[in-house]
Amino acid sequence: MEPIIEFKEYTFKYRSQVEPSLRDINLKIYPGEKVLIVGPSGSGKSTLSNCINGLVPFSFPGDSSGSLTIDGKDPKQLGIFGMSKIVGTVLQDTDGQFIGLTVAEDIAFALENDMMSQEKMHAKVEEVAEIVDVKNLLNHAPSELSGGQKQRVSMAGVLVDDVKILLFDEPLANLDPATGKRAIDMIDKIQKNRDTTIIIIEHRLEDVLYRDVDRIVVINEGQIIADMEPDELLSTNVLKEQGIREPLYISALKHAGCNLTKDTKPQHIENMKLDTYEEQVRTWYDSAKREIPKVREESVLRIENLDFSYTEEKPILQDINFDIKKGEMLSIVGKNGAGKSTLSNLICGFYKPQQGKIYLHNQDISLLSIKERGEKIGLVMQNPNQMICKPLIYDEVALGLKVKGVPEQEIKERVYQTLKICGLYQFRNWPISALSFGQKKRVTIASILVMNPEIIILDEPTAGQDYKHYTEIMEFLKEINLRLGITIIMITHDMHLMLEYTDRAVVIADGKLIADDTPSAILTNEEIANKAYLKKTSLYDLAIRCGIEQSSEFVDRFIYYEKKIRSNSKKEMVLDYV
Numbered sequence: 001m002e003p004i005i006e007f008k009e010y011t012f013k014y015r016s017q018v019e020p021s022l023r024d025i026n027l028k029i030y031p032g033e034k035v036l037i038v039g040p041s042g043s044g045k046s047t048l049s050n051c052i053n054g055l056v057p058f059s060f061p062g063d064s065s066g067s068l069t070i071d072g073k074d075p076k077q078l079g080i081f082g083m084s085k086i087v088g089t090v091l092q093d094t095d096g097q098f099i100g101l102t103v104a105e106d107i108a109f110a111l112e113n114d115m116m117s118q119e120k121m122h123a124k125v126e127e128v129a130e131i132v133d134v135k136n137l138l139n140h141a142p143s144e145l146s147g148g149q150k151q152r153v154s155m156a157g158v159l160v161d162d163v164k165i166l167l168f169d170e171p172l173a174n175l176d177p178a179t180g181k182r183a184i185d186m187i188d189k190i191q192k193n194r195d196t197t198i199i200i201i202e203h204r205l206e207d208v209l210y211r212d213v214d215r216i217v218v219i220n221e222g223q224i225i226a227d228m229e230p231d232e233l234l235s236t237n238v239l240k241e242q243g244i245r246e247p248l249y250i251s252a253l254k255h256a257g258c259n260l261t262k263d264t265k266p267q268h269i270e271n272m273k274l275d276t277y278e279e280q281v282r283t284w285y286d287s288a289k290r291e292i293p294k295v296r297e298e299s300v301l302r303i304e305n306l307d308f309s310y311t312e313e314k315p316i317l318q319d320i321n322f323d324i325k326k327g328e329m330l331s332i333v334g335k336n337g338a339g340k341s342t343l344s345n346l347i348c349g350f351y352k353p354q355q356g357k358i359y360l361h362n363q364d365i366s367l368l369s370i371k372e373r374g375e376k377i378g379l380v381m382q383n384p385n386q387m388i389c390k391p392l393i394y395d396e397v398a399l400g401l402k403v404k405g406v407p408e409q410e411i412k413e414r415v416y417q418t419l420k421i422c423g424l425y426q427f428r429n430w431p432i433s434a435l436s437f438g439q440k441k442r443v444t445i446a447s448i449l450v451m452n453p454e455i456i457i458l459d460e461p462t463a464g465q466d467y468k469h470y471t472e473i474m475e476f477l478k479e480i481n482l483r484l485g486i487t488i489i490m491i492t493h494d495m496h497l498m499l500e501y502t503d504r505a506v507v508i509a510d511g512k513l514i515a516d517d518t519p520s521a522i523l524t525n526e527e528i529a530n531k532a533y534l535k536k537t538s539l540y541d542l543a544i545r546c547g548i549e550q551s552s553e554f555v556d557r558f559i560y561y562e563k564k565i566r567s568n569s570k571k572e573m574v575l576d577y578v
Contacts, residue, residue, distance in 0.1 A: 002072065003028040004164065004197050005052060010066035012047060012056060021047040023222040025066070031164070034191050034198040036208055036230075039219035040243045040466040045201050046169070046436065048219065051075070052199065053167055054083030071164060084110075088158025092170035094150040095143075095383065097157065103129075103145075104138040107156045128156045132186060146336040148179035152186070159190070165197045166190065172204045173463040174382065176335045176493045177535030184210045203466050204494075205239070206247035206538065209267055218242055231262040245467040248496065249538040252558050253277060256284035269541045281546040290560035293503045296325035299362060300487050301347070301377075301455060306356035308339075308346060316342050318511045320356070329481050329488045331498040331519065334508040335533030340491045341382065343508070344457045349373045378453035382460045382491075384440035387447070393419070393435075394428045397446045404451075418450040421476045423469055441465070445473060449480070459491045471566075474501050495523055495535055499559050507532045520555035 007027040013020040021044050029035050039045045050056040051068060058080040068075060071086050078086075091097045100106030104125055111121045129135040132152040137145065142153060151171060158166065168187065172180040188211040191198045202208050205216075209230060216233050218226040226238045233239065239246045246254075249269045253260060258280050260266055264273040274281075306320040317339045324330055332340050345351050347358060349370040358365050365373060381387050390396040394415060401411045419425040422442045427435070432443060441463065448456060456477075462470040478501060480486050492498055498505055498519045505522050507515035509532040515522055522528055523537040543554035 001030055003069075004031045004071050005029040005199075006067075006069050007051075008067045010051070010064065010068050012051060012062055012064045014047075014060060014062040017062075019222075021062075021222050022051070025224060027217065027224060027227065029197060029199070031197055032191070032195045033214045034188070034200070034212070036205070036213045036216045037199065037201045037219060038203070038205055038216060038239075038244050039225075040468050041436075041439075043220045044222040045219045047222075049089075049167055049169060049199070049201055052165070053087045053089045054078070054080045084163075085161060086163060087165040087167055088161060088163035089167045089169065090151070090154045090158060090171060092173050094147075094154045094174075095385065097154050098142040098150075101141060102138065103134060103140050103142060103153050103156075106142055106153060107138075107160055109157065110161045124160055125156075128159045131159065131190070132156045147174035148176070148183065148336045151175060151179075151183055155186070155190075163196070165199065168198070168200045168202070170202055171200065172202055172207055174460060174493075176333075176533045177207070177495055178530075178533030179336055180204070180207050180493070181210050181535065184208060187211070203245070203470075205245065207535070209247065212267065218244070229262070230267040231265055234266040235260040235262045235264075243466070243468045245470075245496070247538060248558070249542040251562070252539055252542055253281065255558070255561060256280045269538045269545070274542075274545050278546045281542065282548060285543075285546075285548055285554055285557060288557040288561055290557050296327055298326040299323050300326040300328075300360070301489075302359040302362070303343075303347075304357045304359070306343075306346065306358070307354045308342060308351060309354060316511050317346075317353075317508075320508075320513050322506050322513065322516055324487060324489065326487055327481065327485045328504065329478070329502045330490070331502040331505045332489060332491045332508065333493070333495075333498060333505055333522075333532065333534060338508045338532070339511050340508055341459055344379060344459060344489075344491060347373075347457065348377055348379050374453075376453060377455045377457065378448035378451055380445050380448050380456070380458045380461060382463070384444045387444045388432055388440065391431050391433070393424060393430050393432055393443055396432060396443055397450055400447060400451045414450050415446075418446045421472070422446045422449070423472055442469070442473065449476075452484070453486065455487045455489065457489045457491070460493065461490055462492070462494055462497055470497075475566075477501070495519075495537060499523065499537065499555065500562065507534070509533070518552070518556070520552045520559070524551045524555060 007025040010022060010025040011020050012022040037045050050060055054075050075083055098106050099109050107125045107128060108121050111124060129138055132155050134152050134156060137149060142150060171183055175183060187198055190196055200208055213230055216228060216230055217224060218238055220242050225242055226233060234250055250266060258277040266272050301324040303320050303322050306317055308317040309315040334340050346353055360376060388396055390399055397415045397418060398411050419428055422445060424442055424446060445461060477488055481488050502519055505519045506513060507522055507528060514531055515528050524540040526536060529536045537555060539555045539558055540551045543551040548554050
């Protein structure tokens with residue numbers, strides 16, 4: 001069988017850069033395959049995808065050597081329009097992909113360009129809308145949709161053209177775990193039912209492996225480090241060595257000293273052969289200890305009997321009650337559209353509740369203006385495009401300090417320090433338009449962190465971040481939380497973030513608070529996970545399958561063990577530096 005995508009000794013360098021982004025790439029992808037591409041930020045995986053869909057060289061010019069064929073053709077000869085008939089791309093930032101005023105218009109865009117008749121067009125739009133389950137949304141505006149719904153509409157917009165290759169760029173970045181599972185399930189069905197070649201670029205490797213993939217390609221520094229079947233790759237240390245997060249159950253097995261092999265089928269914890277590892281896992285669990293987190297007493301933010309709705313017919317939040325203590329790191333979790341972001345907007349004063357009170361240090365803040373609340377509470381929004389208003393990175397991060405009248409020298413020092421922590425210092429004079437979605441996200445986090453607020457609310461702080469930058473940002477947030485006592489609230493779909501960095505989680509489903517407990521207790525509770533569209537942690541499955549009934553305690557000990565390893569690693573780095 002001839003490959004549908006073939007790179008031969010392919011090297012590519014953007015005109016604006018000194019070093020190539022891809023070096024000597026040799027890669028074959030065959031018709032009907034599903035391939036996952038992983039790698040840290042800046043590894044070259046986005047450039048590889050841009051070569052496949054034709055953005056290189058037509059939108060991003062540069063110099064190349066070697067050869068590349070897509071469906072037996074040279075992309076340079078086809079042009080970007082010709083490539084779009086073979087390769088459909090679903091972008092990470094779905095807002096940047098919408099064109100129509102309604103979902104139906106957006107899906108039909110490619111068909112209109114092909115001058116298809118109205119009758120055929122309507123039939124085709126309904127057909128693909130059925131496939132991706134958006135038929136009931138055809139008359140809605142794309143801007144009204146949740147993250148998961150936008151993802152499906154984007155998918156329909158490329159499926160309508162009957163493309164041979166579907167390329168997904170970070171498809172899970174803005175989705176809750178259960179919606180992410182459905183997206184991966186839908187991608188799997190499209191591959192099998194339409195024999196479409198699927199390429200997925202994603203940081204959340206464990207979530208993508210909810211359904212089988214044929215191969216995982218690991219890229220770093222512009223080169224292919226590994227190209228293996230999942231069972232083989234997960235049995236090695238390649239992912240960890242390249243700074244890519246392994247599935248949690250794989251990390252736990254390795255902590256227990258288990259020597260994994262591809263014959264044990266480690267791609268799925270549900271049917272992995274664990275017989276030879278059970279005793280080692282139980283022994284590790286018995287020997288692993290943890291510290292019990294200190295109980296905090298002082299209230300910093302209290303929500304009482306909060307109700308909110310945009311229209312009388314449809315309540316968004318109902319009778320929400322919880323108390324956040326000073327210095328806590330707390331996560332707010334739940335499915336897309338549950339009301340989590342609305343809650344943060346109520347706290348910041350963008351909306352007014354129909355009923356209930358919000359207290360800051362036991363003082364009712366209903367009379368405080370948005371500006372007055374903003375001096376105490378900083379909000380980092382989910383979509384960075386909604387926050388950014390300056391063309392240059394330095395100016396964007398410095399804006400709040402300039403408005404407050406902070407001296408120029410202090411502004412420079414604080415901005416530079418924050419940019420270094422957020423991994424953006426080298427880009428300080430860059431235009432924001434040149435950044436990736438994940439880099440823009442870090443700019444918005446930096447613009448709030450530089451203000452030193454008392455409470456920081458972060459809406460999906462790590463969406464689209466690789467493990468290295470995810471860890472850098474979260475460790476920085478943890479540091480300012482401990483050192484300065486800043487209270488941090490995170491609205492997140494990342495269950496690992498919830499487990500590793502917060503001692504408490506508030507769960508919202510269908511506008512109601514259904515749980516307020518430790519993350520480990522929530523992610524080992526099947527009923528709560530199902531109601532809130534969460535995903536039970538794979539550590540729960542590992543514990544149960546190894547005969548450990550205290551699954552919540554197993555999870556807590558694993559997380560504490562991981563923190564100790566990271567803490568010791570940081571100390572070693574400091575000693576090496578000294």
